[in-house]
Structures are given as structure tokens and as C-alpha cells.
Amino acid sequence: MQYTLYGLDPDCAKGAGTKSNSCGLHIHSGTTCTSDAAGHYYTGTVTADPWTNVVYNPSADGVASASATVMTGATETQVRGKAIIIHDYAGARAACAIIGSPTNVPAPGQALRLDAAQGAGIGASGGFVAGLLFGII
Numbered sequence: 001m002q003y004t005l006y007g008l009d010p011d012c013a014k015g016a017g018t019k020s021n022s023c024g025l026h027i028h029s030g031t032t033c034t035s036d037a038a039g040h041y042y043t044g045t046v047t048a049d050p051w052t053n054v055v056y057n058p059s060a061d062g063v064a065s066a067s068a069t070v071m072t073g074a075t076e077t078q079v080r081g082k083a084i085i086i087h088d089y090a091g092a093r094a095a096c097a098i099i100g101s102p103t104n105v106p107a108p109g110q111a112l113r114l115d116a117a118q119g120a121g122i123g124a125s126g127g128f129v130a131g132l133l134f135g136i137i
Helices: 010-014
Strands: 002-005 025-028 064-067 083-087 093-098
Touching: none
Parallel strands: none
Antiparallel strands: 002 064, 025 083, 083 093
């Protein structure tokens, strides 16, 4: 996956904390951002949670841009409709989006910004909003 995140928890700039999910970016098995998104998503022959060490590391201005390979056992089609959760430093769910088919894919190096104010299916708490560009690679 590739991502660019904006307005992240500034405490994550010093690295993930000791709490579970601290500064994490994970696909969850649920299909909603309005209720329980359930646990981390993995399937098939993958039997151990591959998301436990997937974290973002923002700059001082709250931006993180990176790519990560996460072996979930799932195909691109299988992750469509799943919730992707951005966790804050305390491990709480800070933002959520539902993964869909690419319809408005930005040019390379350009980020697609999603936020609650624009009704783009991402929510936030704690006074910050995260924007997300997600791709299965």
C-alpha cells in the first residue's frame, strides 16, 4: 500500500508508543466507520496478525508519506469495502475510510485528500483530520 496522511497526531512524530495500535495504519475486517470496524484484516493462509508493526511516522507538520508491503492473504478485490483505520498515539481510532475501487486516482506524487468536512467518508477525532491515498500494490 502507498499512503500520504495529513494532520496526524503530533505525538507520533517521536515514534509509536507502548499502547496497542499506537500510530497504526491498518485495514480492519469490518465494513463501516460508524460502528465497530472489528479487528485487523487478514485471511487465507495468514494466521498471525500482519498489522501489528505497521505504523506511520509523521514529520513535525503532521504529514506522513510512505509505502508498505503487508502480507494479508487478501486480494485487491477482497479488501474493497473494508475499513482502513488510522490510530493516534494512544492507539485510539482517530480516522476511518472505506476502501473502494479507484475512481479519482491522482497523478503520481499527488495526494488525494479526504476529510469529514467534504463528506468523503473519513472521520476524525481529537482535533485532527487525516487525508489518505491508498493503493494495493
